[in-house]
Every structure is written in C-alpha cells, then in structure tokens.
Amino acid sequence: MTAATSRKDEEQRDLTPAEAKASRKRSFRLLGELISPVKGQFALMALMVVVAQLAVVAGPAIIAWGIDNGIPALMEGNSIPALQAAALHIACALIGGALTFGYVRQSVVVGQRMLLALRRRVFRFTQRQDLEFHERYTSGRIVSRQTSDMEALRELLDAGVNVMVGAFLSMVFTIVLIVAMDPITGLVMLLMLIPCVALTVWFQKRSSVEYRAIRTHSARLIVHFVEAMAGIRAVQAFRKEGRNQKRFDTLASDYRNASLRSIQVFGTYQPLLRVLANVTIAAVLVVGGFRVLSGDLQVGVLVALVLYSRRFFQPVDEIANFYNAFQSAVAALEKIANLLAEQPHVKESATPTPLPASDGQIDFERVSFRYTADGPLVLKPLDLHIPAGQTVALVGQTGAGKSTIAKLISRFYDATDGRVALDGVDLKDLSMQDLTRNIVMVTQEAYLFSGTVADNIALGKPGASREEIEAAARAIGADEFIEKLPYGYDTDVSKRGGRVSAGQRQLISFARAFLADPRVLILDEATSSLDIPSERMVQEGLTKLLGQRTSLIIAHRLTTVMIADRVLVVHGGEVVEDGSPTELVAAGGRFAALYRAWQDSM
Numbered sequence: 001m002t003a004a005t006s007r008k009d010e011e012q013r014d015l016t017p018a019e020a021k022a023s024r025k026r027s028f029r030l031l032g033e034l035i036s037p038v039k040g041q042f043a044l045m046a047l048m049v050v051v052a053q054l055a056v057v058a059g060p061a062i063i064a065w066g067i068d069n070g071i072p073a074l075m076e077g078n079s080i081p082a083l084q085a086a087a088l089h090i091a092c093a094l095i096g097g098a099l100t101f102g103y104v105r106q107s108v109v110v111g112q113r114m115l116l117a118l119r120r121r122v123f124r125f126t127q128r129q130d131l132e133f134h135e136r137y138t139s140g141r142i143v144s145r146q147t148s149d150m151e152a153l154r155e156l157l158d159a160g161v162n163v164m165v166g167a168f169l170s171m172v173f174t175i176v177l178i179v180a181m182d183p184i185t186g187l188v189m190l191l192m193l194i195p196c197v198a199l200t201v202w203f204q205k206r207s208s209v210e211y212r213a214i215r216t217h218s219a220r221l222i223v224h225f226v227e228a229m230a231g232i233r234a235v236q237a238f239r240k241e242g243r244n245q246k247r248f249d250t251l252a253s254d255y256r257n258a259s260l261r262s263i264q265v266f267g268t269y270q271p272l273l274r275v276l277a278n279v280t281i282a283a284v285l286v287v288g289g290f291r292v293l294s295g296d297l298q299v300g301v302l303v304a305l306v307l308y309s310r311r312f313f314q315p316v317d318e319i320a321n322f323y324n325a326f327q328s329a330v331a332a333l334e335k336i337a338n339l340l341a342e343q344p345h346v347k348e349s350a351t352p353t354p355l356p357a358s359d360g361q362i363d364f365e366r367v368s369f370r371y372t373a374d375g376p377l378v379l380k381p382l383d384l385h386i387p388a389g390q391t392v393a394l395v396g397q398t399g400a401g402k403s404t405i406a407k408l409i410s411r412f413y414d415a416t417d418g419r420v421a422l423d424g425v426d427l428k429d430l431s432m433q434d435l436t437r438n439i440v441m442v443t444q445e446a447y448l449f450s451g452t453v454a455d456n457i458a459l460g461k462p463g464a465s466r467e468e469i470e471a472a473a474r475a476i477g478a479d480e481f482i483e484k485l486p487y488g489y490d491t492d493v494s495k496r497g498g499r500v501s502a503g504q505r506q507l508i509s510f511a512r513a514f515l516a517d518p519r520v521l522i523l524d525e526a527t528s529s530l531d532i533p534s535e536r537m538v539q540e541g542l543t544k545l546l547g548q549r550t551s552l553i554i555a556h557r558l559t560t561v562m563i564a565d566r567v568l569v570v571h572g573g574e575v576v577e578d579g580s581p582t583e584l585v586a587a588g589g590r591f592a593a594l595y596r597a598w599q600d601s602m
C-alpha cells in the first residue's frame, strides 16, 4: 500500500511556485499546438459569434425604435415604419439564429478535431515510453489522463467557446448599448453590478475549492479502482477484497460529499444572483418610469432598457458555471501537458548506425547500472564479451541482478555508465527497429494479446504466412496442445474455451520468438511455468530455438543450465564465476555448490 500511497501523492502533490509556473507554461504551449492546425476555423467561428451576438443584441433597440417611431406613425395611418421595425427584428433573429447554429456546430467540430488529435498523441506517447516510465506512472494515472481529463477538455470545448466568447460579448454589447441609450440607467446597472461581482467572486473562490476537491477525489477513485482490478489475482489470493472494498467505499463517499458541497455552493449562488437581477430590473423600471413621467425618456427606450437589463443577467450564471468547467479543463490540460513533457530515458538515436545483418556478438564495457539516480548500484562495473552464437546461462540468487543484465541487453534501460554493444555498435546508436529485430527477450510473464493463437505467434514476424506460423509452433513443440484447442490456431485466446494455461502461454511466446528469428535471444525464467514433462518436451524445441544464435538463459533448472556453453554466476550485482558448466563444477565455487544441491534434490 505504501507504494500506491506515494504514487497517489505524486498525483496530488502541491507544486512549488516555479514548478507550477513551468507547468502552466507547458499547458499553454500544448494549447497553442492544439489550436494551430485549426486556427482558420477558430477565426471563422469567432467572427460568427461576434456577428450573431450583434444581431441578437439589436433586438430590443429595434423594438424601442418601433414603439417610439412606428406606433405614432401607425396612429397617423402610416404603417411603413412599424412594418420596417418588424421586418428588421425578424431579419436580426434569423441572422442570429443561423449564425448561432453555425458557430455551435463549428465549435463541436473543431473541439472534436482537437480532442482526437490529443487522444491519439497521448496514446502514442504513453505507448512509446520506456519501462522506467511505466513503473513510475501507474496505469491508473494513464487511465485518468485518457478518460476524465479528456472528458473535462471535451466539456470545455463543447460549450466553451460558445459561452466564453458568446456570453461575454453579449454582456459587453448589452451594457454598452444601455449606457449609450441612457447613461442614468447605465449608472443604476453599474451600481447594482457591485454586489453581483462580489457574489460572483465569492462563488468562484468557493466553487474552485470544491471543484478541485471533486477532481482529486475522482482521480483517487479511478486510481484505486484500476489498481484493485489490475491486481485482482493478488487481491483474491490474499483475501484483500474486504479492505479494498472499504477503501473504495470511503473514496466513493468522499467523492459524493465533494459533489454535494459543490452543488450547495452553486445552489446558494444561483438564487441570490436571480434575486439581485430582479432587483436590478425593478430598479431600472422604477427609475426609468419616473423619467418617462418627467418626459426625460421615451417609453420605447424604457422597454428596451428593461429588456436589456434582463438580458444582461442571463449569461452570468452560465459564465460562473462555465468557470468550473474551465478550471477543470485547465487542470486536465496541465496534467496532460505534464505527461507529454516526460522525457524518456531510453531514446532512439536521431542518426542511427544501420545494422543490416547482425552476427549477435554482445559486449559489456565497464557497464554499471542503477534503476534510479539515488538508488543502489544494482550492477557493478562489468566487462563481458559474449561471442556470436554462444549460449550463456546466468545463475544466481533472486535479486542478484540477472534480469537487470538481460534488460540492459534488450535496452529496456540504458546503462548508467559504460556501454552495451551489439556487433561492436553501442545499442544507443541502433535504430529501435534494428534492435528489436536482432534482440528478442522472452520473460516469465508471457503476455497474450486478444486475438487468435496464430495472431499471437505472428507478432514475432508481421506478415508471416500460416505455414511459417505452424512451422514455428511445431519447432518448439507447441503444435500438440494448439491443435487440441476448439478452433486450433484460430482459437481466440481472450474468449471462453480459448483460455490457455501459463505454461501454454510460454509455449506460444516461444513460438513467437522462434518466428521472430532474432540473432540474440534472451530467456528470462521463460520456462518457469512449465512442468517437468513439458519442459523436457520444450527442451528439444529450446535447443532448436537457441540454434546458432547468441542466447542468454536465466533458468533455475539444472537441465536447462547444463546445455549452455558458458555459465555466469551473478552475485550482488557482480559476475563472480565465468566458465563452462563442467569447469565451474570442477572449480568448486558457488556454481559447484548449486550443482550439488540440484543433484541432491533429484
């Protein structure tokens, strides 16, 4: 739990002012990158918003003109001004409506286009990151980037431009018109605005606190949920369902409470604002009414002023509400920008050295390694020459550093010091394509993707023919069990009936590796899930799999180790013995002791 807690804290940790500034800068840059391909569409949208708002705002002014000029003319038998006013009003409404439709649609299209680009970018980015990143940045956090953060951005993009530009402009145009039509009413409005602004500031402060709480709780909920489900085997094995459930219940009710608090804040703000708005409208009516009586104001203008003051308040709570969406979107964008700013430790060279045909010679030159900058030295400076075609077994206690050596050869990590080379070329100078074509690692966690058995084997060699796939399975002795599956090679491994055991998964991943036919093959406890008969069966396939290539085998079984040309005994991050199995047995060191223990147990 401590690991999960510290990761969660990393998510919610408060940033130093400098970090916060850098983080904001990153999100602005990302926003710029997102907008840049749709700049033109944005400009078009902004234009439509401005014209639409002008058309809508013109309405009451036209009514005022109609009342003050059209009606007197009508009474004198001239219907033209009244009809003109009506026609103009209809025209404005039509233009306003059409343009509103236009910009709302446009904002959805543009918003979705930006989101699609961002989603794809985040997926590609997270997929490309090295192992170090994935160990640190938990899947729960990645899930919340792709789900709730994207959702927050979508909400903003859907309504955002519309509200931000549309509602804001509507208020500005309205107040400008009010002041222009009658400065006294304008003054009344501005005075009444003072309590409104104070109320809105209070609302924004409170609601942003509550909104942040909602986001924090929702992120915690997602992280806990994803981790509880990803680790479901361990959870059930250790009967931790109760504890997880209790924690989930706590997190879920925290989330509910935060949502309730936020609704309460809004529930206070909105009615108060409505009251203020109506008081203002009443004030405008009273002040204006007296001025009409004294002949300072025309009736039509008063009607327009009342309509305008009503209209003025309409978007306020929309804007206040929008502020929350805006804040979540800003936070979401910041998190995504920070994710995208992660620097992979393992980078592909910009100018890779081509390696058209590899021999499979591996060299470690003064290679040392630590997983984290402040972590312990897991591999002490190591010099190692593995000639092409040699089969090397790595033995040693758990935690000795065997897998670390394997991961350095497949460049899951880069050496902290020194260099690892394939055919004399530093791995860092190879393209990822050359690297993965020539070096393949099979581990204990043989992972199968959803799809058929054949698809899973074919991963080793994209575009492989059915014959090649079946030949690979035959070569390592996996054909027997595959043919017994309900649909043979076409059995879907993610469906009922297609489920395969851990040992069978390993056989499939052997076939995959065989088909890939790399120059260097690494098996990290890859036979550990096989029982003795299966392993014996695989033994032959294994010998074929190892073939002429350079291989590195990490195994606990003597039979597997004894087929190696050379054994390296790893202890405490150092290679302490190096020689052929028979030599090492004769030398009487650690390997000899292991050998005796194995023999005794047999």
Ligand SMILES: Nc1ncnc2c1ncn2[C@@H]1O[C@H](COP(=O)(O)OP(=O)(O)O)[C@@H](O)[C@H]1O
Pocket (backbone or CB within 6 Å): 135, 371, 372, 375, 378, 396, 397, 398, 399, 400, 401, 402, 403, 404, 405
């Ligand atoms: N991802 C990791 N982050 C930090 N330390 C690690 C990581 N993986 C392994 N280690 C540490 O490195 C040491 C060597 O581990 P490893 O190479 O996996 O051992 P082996 O495969 O021989 O059992 C161990 O002390 C282990 O705790």
Ligand SMILES: [Mg+2]
Pocket (backbone or CB within 6 Å): 399, 402, 403, 404, 524
């Ligand atoms: Mg290991």
